[in-house]
Amino acid sequence: xxxTPSICSILFAFLVHFSCSWTVSSHGHDDFLQCLSLKSNDxxxxxxxxxxxxxxxxxxxxxxxxxxxxxxxxxTPKPLVIITxxxxxxxxxxxxxxxxxxxxxxxxxxxxDLEGLSYTSEVPFVILDLVNLREINVDVEKxxxxxxxxxxxxxxxxxxxxxxxxxxxxxGVCPTVGAGGHISGGGYxxxxxxxxxAADHVIDARIIDVNGxxxxxxxxxxxxxxxxxxxxxxxxxxxxxxxxxxxxxxxxVTVFTIVxxxxxxxxxxxxxxxxxxxxxxEDLAVRIFIRRVNSSHDGKRTIQVSFQTLFxxxxxxxxxxxxxxxxxxxxxxEDCTEMSWIESTLYIYDLPVGSLDVLLNRTQANIRHFKxxxxxxxxxxSKNGLEGLWxxxxxxxxxxxxxxxxxxxxxxxxLSESAIPFPHRAGNLYKINYSVYWDEEEASxxxxxxxxxxxxxxxxxxxxxxxxxxxxxxxxxxxxNNKRDTSYAQASIWGFKYFKNNFNKLVRVKTKVDPSNFFRxxxxxxxxxxxxxxxxx
Numbered sequence: 001x002x003x004t005p006s007i008c009s010i011l012f013a014f015l016v017h018f019s020c021s022w023t024v025s026s027h028g029h030d031d032f033l034q035c036l037s038l039k040s041n042d043x044x045x046x047x048x049x050x051x052x053x054x055x056x057x058x059x060x061x062x063x064x065x066x067x068x069x070x071x072x073x074x075x076t077p078k079p080l081v082i083i084t085x086x087x088x089x090x091x092x093x094x095x096x097x098x099x100x101x102x103x104x105x106x107x108x109x110x111x112x113d114l115e116g117l118s119y120t121s122e123v124p125f126v127i128l129d130l131v132n133l134r135e136i137n138v139d140v141e142k143x144x145x146x147x148x149x150x151x152x153x154x155x156x157x158x159x160x161x162x163x164x165x166x167x168x169x170x171x172g173v174c175p176t177v178g179a180g181g182h183i184s185g186g187g188y189x190x191x192x193x194x195x196x197x198a199a200d201h202v203i204d205a206r207i208i209d210v211n212g213x214x215x216x217x218x219x220x221x222x223x224x225x226x227x228x229x230x231x232x233x234x235x236x237x238x239x240x241x242x243x244x245x246x247x248x249x250x251x252x253v254t255v256f257t258i259v260x261x262x263x264x265x266x267x268x269x270x271x272x273x274x275x276x277x278x279x280x281x282e283d284l285a286v287r288i289f290i291r292r293v294n295s296s297h298d299g300k301r302t303i304q305v306s307f308q309t310l311f312x313x314x315x316x317x318x319x320x321x322x323x324x325x326x327x328x329x330x331x332x333x334e335d336c337t338e339m340s341w342i343e344s345t346l347y348i349y350d351l352p353v354g355s356l357d358v359l360l361n362r363t364q365a366n367i368r369h370f371k372x373x374x375x376x377x378x379x380x381x382s383k384n385g386l387e388g389l390w391x392x393x394x395x396x397x398x399x400x401x402x403x404x405x406x407x408x409x410x411x412x413x414x415l416s417e418s419a420i421p422f423p424h425r426a427g428n429l430y431k432i433n434y435s436v437y438w439d440e441e442e443a444s445x446x447x448x449x450x451x452x453x454x455x456x457x458x459x460x461x462x463x464x465x466x467x468x469x470x471x472x473x474x475x476x477x478x479x480x481n482n483k484r485d486t487s488y489a490q491a492s493i494w495g496f497k498y499f500k501n502n503f504n505k506l507v508r509v510k511t512k513v514d515p516s517n518f519f520r521x522x523x524x525x526x527x528x529x530x531x532x533x534x535x536x537x
Contacts, residue, residue: 065111110178149180
């Protein structure tokens with residue numbers, strides 16, 4: 001039995017009930033699902049993947065992939081419709097009908113978009129949720145893998161390990177991140193110094209363009225293939241799947257975490273780390289986590305610095321490297337643990353090193369409100385600068401704030417800034433990720449103000465002209481587009497921070513493949529010609 005009439009009536013009722021929440025007319029949106037039924041080869045199957053607010057499972061589907069409670073409040077704009085396709089052919093009618101009915105599409109793979117742009121919008125929109133498109137195929141002989149965009153990184157690592165313990169992939173640390181968005185923004189993790197970014201290892205892709213065509217690398221052309229590997233795929237198309245070149249990892253890797261506080265000379269050790277971490281052997285990556293804690297000695301507040309390390313080799317090779325290059329840390333053999341690379345993915349994310357099945361868990365514990373910002377450091381921060389940074393962490397709002405310093409060098413020095421749209425390569429000593437967490441929604445402004453003050457304090461110590469940012473740590477503070485008609489000049493305010501001079505090429509690609517700017521959000525690449533017209537007419 002076709003469900004179209006009831007679906008349309010549900011959508012109409014929703015629009016009447018919520019019409020006051022939209023600043024634009026809802027005319028035509030009740031036709032969206034009727035259009036889906038008419039354009040689908042199997043209307044019944046389409047109806048089974050459609051959710052409106054009248055469906056009892058609507059909120060559970062919406063909230064399942066939300067990773068930031070800042071965008072899960074009652075006042076957060078909700079989608080008119082959620083579509084959860086189970087095969088690629090169900091996506092083409094969604095694109096066609098959204099265009100016909102003047103609705104935006106927000107594509108969600110893992111839900112880790114830090115400003116919620118994959119599942120919120122201030123204009124009427126549809127969520128295209130790829131949660132069911134998660135197939136992964138690993139070819140050990142060719143050292144390749146096809147991964148659908150809705151699969152998560154933990155699932156990828158698990159499937160690789162099923163076939164081989166000496167193959168890996170240089171993706172992100174968090175296992176619940178979706179492959180679609182992560183790789184399209186560049187993507188980095190613990191293997192960054194050895195192998196660079198996730199996007200550096202994409203050798204083919206499948207997408208659906210604005211005209212509903214399913215394209216691979218050959219049929220989309222090299223310019224568009226370049227753009228989606230680090231330029232943010234949501235500006236250009238719907239990413240369906242990536243073909244990845246896997247990388248070699250040794251049978252044994254070595255990990256350790258050494259913790260130091262201010263009373264244990266942490267400031268001097270961090271200062272020294274800045275001069276050497278980017279020069280280490282490329283098999284060695286020593287990351288730094290910084291947070292405020294209560295001292296175990298007297299209970300007073302102090303700064304705790306955790307030096308977390310992945311070394312692609314055994315402990316016997318690691319110890320001489322550390323003793324020669326970084327004796328200040330005081331590494332001892334008993335601090336080190338040897339394990340397989342797949343086990344290290346658990347260790348690095350602070351999961352118990354035991355059953356690998358946890359990598360298949362698509363839910364994330366302890367979802368909270370948070371805000372994240374990023375910077376790149378090109379000249380060592382002075383000790384006085386670090387001490388001023390610590391002072392900000394003694395403020396009340398910083399109780400659950402943290403910073404992550406990720407060392408560059410190695411492979412990141414070897415590729416040009418224009419190899420892919422991600423430009424932040426040679427010349428950077430390390431990247432900083434700032435995050436602050438809180439629980440009460442009403443306190444949001446206070447915590448947002450704190451992290452913005454911290455960011456302002458860091459201005460003299462980080463990259464300039466532009467002050468660089470990272471698209472996968474999306475930050476609307478640095479600039480936004482208009483809802484429809486955004487000029488090149490306006491978009492370049494944030495665009496050059498993410499992409500430097502690669503922004504210009506991204507705009508040229510966008511102008512060619514999506515001149516009507518259908519695929520758009522608050523920080524999407526605009527076409528060169530800013531005038532928006534429905535269906536490009």
